[in-house]
């Protein structure tokens with residue numbers, strides 16, 4: 001099944017997020033108590049599979065960064081400079097207040113608009129926001145990400161709600177999101193010239209919620 005876009009992104013996902021609380025609870029959809037588990041799992045993953053002898057990443061991009069929850073507690077300890085992309089102004093305001101300006105630069109681009117330079121990033125992190133793309137948009141975005149990490153042996157990390165195997169995509173008209181299976185996302189990644197390095201499952205996650213996985217990808 002191919003997931004298409006029915007309405008402009010500004011009218012669905014961005015509009016939805018403008019109306020959500022601009023805090024930890026809002027970012028986690030009411031499950032803010034899961035934040036520490038999510039963040040600890042991501043830090044363990046970075047240390048085990050991404051750093052590979054490096055002390056830190058020089059240039060990092062985070063897309064759909066919200067109020068900077070992941071930026072602060074997952075990426076900053078391992079990054080020299082982070083470009084923080086988030087389309088909702090009120091979320092960016094919170095991030096602007098909490099993140100160090102000498103190490104972070106803030107941009108309003110959506111995933112659809114984001115256009116990085118070639119070979120510009122060592123790590124591109126996309127968490128709980130790729131669900132706001134159609135298949136065409138997702139493929140185009142991953143192609144741009146592939147060109148941005150190619151040549152630097154950089155990584156693209158997609159961490160999101162990800163049912164196992166080849167489950168059908170689930171669209172939600174409330175926020176304009178689509179939850180895609182691991183297989184579906186891997187097909188799009190392969191078509192974009194990215195190969196899977198590791199599928200890192202989030203542990204200790206409530207069974208009533210979608211499983212969460214992090215796909216670590218590199219240019220193939």
Ligand SMILES: C[S@@+](CC[C@H](N)C(=O)[O-])C[C@H]1O[C@@H](n2cnc3c(N)ncnc32)[C@H](O)[C@@H]1O
Pocket residue numbers: 009013014017018026027028029063064065066067068069070086087088091109110111112127128129132133
């Ligand atoms: C569930 S929150 C996750 C925020 C952050 N990644 C985290 O894990 O804490 C989803 C974020 O995606 C952003 N978003 C929604 N539509 C987007 C789009 N089309 N492009 C980029 N970001 C988008 C929202 O504004 C919101 O900040």
